[in-house]
Amino acid sequence: MRSLLLALIDQWRAPPPAGSQAGSQPNRRTGWLGQWTYAHRGLHSADVPENSPAAFARAIDAGLGIECDVQRSADSRAMVFHDWDLDRLTPHTGPVAALKAEEIERISLPGDGGTIPTLERFLEQVGGRVPVLIEIKSRKDRRILPICLAVHRALDGYRGQCAVMSFDPRVSQWFARHSGHVVRGLVVTEEGTKNLAGRLRRHFALWIARPEFLAYDIRDLPSRFAAAQRRRGLPVLSWTVRTAEHLQTVSRYADAAIAEGEAAQARKSALAGSPQA
Template identity: 50%
Template sequence: MRSSPFAAPDGTLVAAPDPARVGFLTSHDFAHRGLWGGPVPENSLAAARAAIQGGFGIECDVRLSRDGTVMVFHDADTERLTGRADAIATMAAHDIQALRLGGGEEQVPTLAQLAGLIAGRVPLLIEIKTDTLAQTAPLCLAVRRVLEGYRGPVAVMGFNPEVSRWFLNHAPKMVRGLVMTEHRGSRGRALRDAIVRRLAVRRARPDFLAYDARLLPSALPAALRAKGLPVLSWTVRSEADRATVAAHADRPIFERPRSA
C-alpha cells in the first residue's frame, strides 16, 4: 500500500508524547481566560485568582507590546475590553497597564505577573496570539524568557503551527499544542480543509491539540487521541458541550454561563 504524503515515516502524523510530560493537561479542566464573569474581566489577575480558588487550570492569551513585554490580552486592539481603540502592538507596556479592564479596577497583566500569581499551583495554558508571521518568533522568544525558571505545569499553543514549531526548535522541553477549528462547507472545501489541518499537524508536531468543541466528533482529533495525543476542547459553555467533550476529548477549556 502506498503511504500517505502527509504521514511520518512510521505512518503517523506525530509521535505520541511522554504521558508523564503531558499528564497535567488531563488532570484539570481549564478556565478560558481565567474564571471570569460579572465584575471579573477576562484575562485578569482577578479571573486567575478565582480559577485557582476553584482548582481549575488557567488558559490565557498573550500578545507583545511595542517595547517587548508579554501582555495577557486576547484582542489585537484594546477597544472591546477597555473602551480605548489602540493596537496592543503599538503601545508600550506602561501605557497598556494604565488602562482598566471592563471599566473596573483591574489592569491588563503581564505574563510575568500572571505566572508569579499562579506560582505552579494550577496548570497554565498560554495561547500565543499572532496576526502576522513576523510576530511569531519575537513573541515566542519573549514568552520563553518569561518562563525561564518557572516551576509549575505550563504549556504553550497557537492556531499558527509556527508557534509549536518554534518551541520544538528553540525550547523542545516546553509542552506545545496546536489550536484547531474546521471550515465546513462544500465537499471540495471540506477536503481541502482536512488536508490543510493534517499539514498543520505535520508542521507543528504538537504534544496536544486544543480543538473546537462545536466540531466534535471529528476524524483528525479522534485519530491523534487514539495514538496518545491529549485533546483539549474549547470553548465549553453548556452541559451539552461538556457531554460532547467528555465523549470525544480529554478536558474542557470552559467558561461559566453568562448568567453566573
C-alpha cells in the same frame, strides 16, 4: 490507502510525546493536561473581565486550571490580553502592539478586574497552584519570533505546570526547535471543512507544528482528525465549552475542557462538592 498514508506521515513528521500511545498510562510530560478543567480566559463573568487578575484569582480559588491569551507589546514583552486592539475592554483605543509594556500595565480593566498584566506578573500570581495554558496570538503577516521569545523569557525558571498553544503552527514549531522543555499544542478549528482539502490542511498544520497536544473547537467534535490524533497519544482539549451538552461531548471525544459560563460554573460546583475539595 490515503488515510493510511496520512497516518504514516503523521507518525513520522509529528510523533506523539515519547512513551505516549493509545491505551498506555498518561505520559509524565503531557498527562496532566487531561486531569483538569481550564477556565477560559480565567473565571470571568459580567462583573469580572476576561484575562484579568480578578478572573485568574477566581479560577485559582475554584481549583480550575487557567487558559489565557498573550500578545506582544511594542518593546516585545508578553502581555496577557486577547484582542489586537484595546477598544472592547478598556477606555483606550488602538493596537496593543503600539504601546510599551509599562504603558499597557497601567491600563485598567472594567470593574475591579485590575490592570492588564504582563505574562511574568500573571505567572507570579498563579505561582504553580494550578496549571496554565498560554495561547499565543499571531498573524500570518507578522513574524512569530518576537512573541515566542517574549513568552520563552517569561517562562524561564517557572516551575508550575504550563503549556503554550496557538492556531499558528509556526509557534509550536518554534518551541519544538528552540524551547523544547515547554509543552506545546496546536489550536484547531475545522470551520466546516471536513472535505479532503480541509483534512489535508489540518495534516499539513500538524506536520509543521509537531504539537504534543491539540486544543479543538467543541463545534467540530466528534472529529475524525481529532480522534486519529488522540489514538496516537496526543491529548485533545476542547474549547470553548459553555453548556452541559458541551461537557458531555468532551467526556466522549476529548480529554479536558477549556470552559466558561455555565460549564465552568458547573465544574466549579462539582469540585467544591468533591471529597478532595
